Amino acid sequence: MPHVTFIHGIANKPPKEKLLENWEAYLAQGGLDLAAGGVSTSMVYWADVMYAEPVAPDADFESVEEGLGTAATDEELAWVEDLPAKEKAFVESFREKLGFDIESPEGDHYAPPPLEGNEDELEALNFEAIPLPWFIKRRVMKALLKDVHHYLFNAKFSPRPGEEYQVQDHIRRLFVDQLKQDTANREGPHVVVSHSMGTVISYDCLKNVPDCPSISAYMTVGSPLGISEVHDNFKPNYDKRDAFPSDRVAGDWVNVYDRLDPVAFDARIKNDYQKGGNQVVIDEKVRNSGKWRHSSYKYYGQQALCNHLSKLLTL
Amino acid sequence: MAGNIKGLLDQIDAAARAYDVTEIEIISRKLVEHVRENIATHPKSFVKELKIALGTFDRPRAEELCSKLAVHLRSRATPYPFAESKTILSTLRRKRYFDLIIEVADVLIQTGQDEPNIRRQYAQAMLDLGYITAGLGVLQILEQDCLEEDNDVELAETRGLMGRARKQMYMDAAADKRPGVIIRQRLEDAVSDYAGVYAAKQDHIWHGINTVALLERAKRDKMPLSKGFPNATTTAKTILKRITSKKKTDLWDYATAGEACLALKDYPQALEWILKYTQENKYADSFEYASTLRQFEEVWKLDDDKKEHAQILHLLRAALLRQEGGRVEIENPTRNLATAAALEADKQFEQILGKERYKTFQWYRMGLDRAAGVAQICDRAGNGCGSGFLIRGADVHPSIEQKWVVVTNAHVISNDLAEQSSMPAALPADEVRIRFEAKDPNKEFEVDKILFSSPRTELDCTILSLQSLVEHENPYPIAKRLPLVGKNQRVYVIGHPRGGGLCYSIDDNLLLDHEKPKVHYRAPTEGGSSGSPVFNQQWDLLALHHAGGMNMERLNGKAGTYPANEGLYFQNILDAVAAKLG
Structure with a gap:
């Protein structure tokens, strides 16, 4: 039976089962009904490592799916103060790249007009140009900064009294254990589908964790993997000519992006993750609706994404 | 206890x-046995159990529970609690088990639970089953009781139902072409019932909109009514104004506003309201959408040939098919398929629907498209004996030269004498006539030869070629895998139910289990005849429908039986063809 292992992205999420159910429903909206095609699924859920409790299952996903609209996700950056110098330097550099310290020209609720011209011509997405209100952009970028830092630098974090995690160690284990469970006694293709920060975690595990099982194919969606501050901090050293996780991904890697997704900063990644010097990652552009282009549900509702996933699963 | x-x-x-x-x-x-046996003595637990049975279309379990309730009621010293009694009846009603409502309500009333709501639901079930006179009789007594008890709420509901009974009498009489004077009186009585309630209190918009619908119908049928009834247009405007000024609107308000716009001939607005109505699918079920569709087709006489009507009708049908237990009947397939295809291609309509609803519409349209390949298998006299469907010859086996071949059950067509002498008896190939209603209902095809056959005890399948070419496009994609069990998966059976009458029905079924080659599923109503194609949720051909029964043996080594329909997994049929033809 074919299988998809999902891993979610930045910010808080509804409970695991609900999140999985939602993602399956979004894909079905896009034309890919996994259960109808006999495809089983699982979710690597790590929101509870970073947040005290999940978002209410019946919350309005349009606004809160990525933690938007909830005051709790407007991260304070006090945690930066006590970091070692090297990590602080990373945060500063990443912060500058994300650009969220820039003052809004027209106040916090100002949203720039939609971009004119060809989105594809953008080299990298500029914070000021993202057509979202300033306060929302800042929340997203702060959440991204925190999640990326805590993961890449294996920070200690306590989401609830009495529980403390080494973030990278713990989430790597969650991912690898789920993959081991999903690959045991299974026939048919096994695909990892990751969104947002989940693409950083899944890539890191597939590339760098020795006991991570192999999979048939890989899909990244709305990924920040193209940002140099991210790939430069993968351990061991990142080398773009050999960055494709060939040892554990037997087939294709499809990367789906929207040029106005503020998290998929440097959206096209085939140049950054080559296989023996060849650009083999399939970068697939989609155009999500509305202003908030990072939503998993908008991506999963895209027919192009569903067609790729269907092919990866040999449906 | x-x-x-x-x-x-x-x-x-x-x-x-x-x-x-x-x-x-x-x-x-x-x-466990003790609790099961005495479940009716715990009203709340009973309601819960009943809802589980109805949620999985488990009719025998629902019957068993209702029988246990009846036994308990007869031995009970006090009337059954009203709240649960009401819920039991309304829950049965949502699944259209009207006969069980009558069975339960009758005993409830006899044993002292004779609140007006219970009697009204009892009468309503009679109307739903077509026992109009009996239902009206119960309602007339109830009307008097409500008047004596000053129960205005129930009085309004009762009179509304009386209007519904008389409306049905009018429609039946009109359909039978009874003398004008009789028909006119029935229509006038129905309008009086609805209009009286609405005139007393304009909060009763359901009665108001039915008044409007019948007044418009009278106009359309050129049926002059007595003076003194309200003006349909003014009433429709008042109702619309009332709904738009409401702080909180509900599902029925949307449907009612849609009807009001029909009366005002404002079709774009009617479509807007019906869009809202179909969007609230979390709070509606197939029963609601089916009722509205019936009202629009039968009372308002919306016509698929008119684009603005077709938009509303197809939208409702799409919503109906999307709901659990939905059943869409296609009486004029050529026209329905054509109008739905035209709407799908209409950019303006796509914009009105918005992305998600358009996808639902596309999904429904694809289902209609699948119906185009469904065949009716008839004997020489033209009597329907089963269904079949077209599939590309090359998809069955590379050696098959014919572009299209027909698949049906071996117990429908077979040259094997054993199949012809079993019950039901298969027709020999040379006695068969095949029709494709969605193409040309008057054209009949004869069998050229049987290419493959597997007896009813095995794969119950016959694949045959036709003597003349059939024009067909869009081959069915064939599902490569079985759907997952336990994920609330639905399968759809398209067939010619009960051998004729309606052209096609598309039935939503809940997938119960599978064990190759058998696939089990269950629908709330009977439907789908032998030889029908069974599709998964993505409209890929999954199985060949061949049987159904109340006591199907469970699969995968599970003990006991259950009510189920059974199909044969099509990939297994293809494997068998490959094994035979090489």
């Missing part, structure tokens, strides 16, 4: 203290 439970629990406790696992299991089974 409680004493028995306590006694059993004490026994389990004692067994647990003695670490006697076997004894614990034996007593636990007794406890």
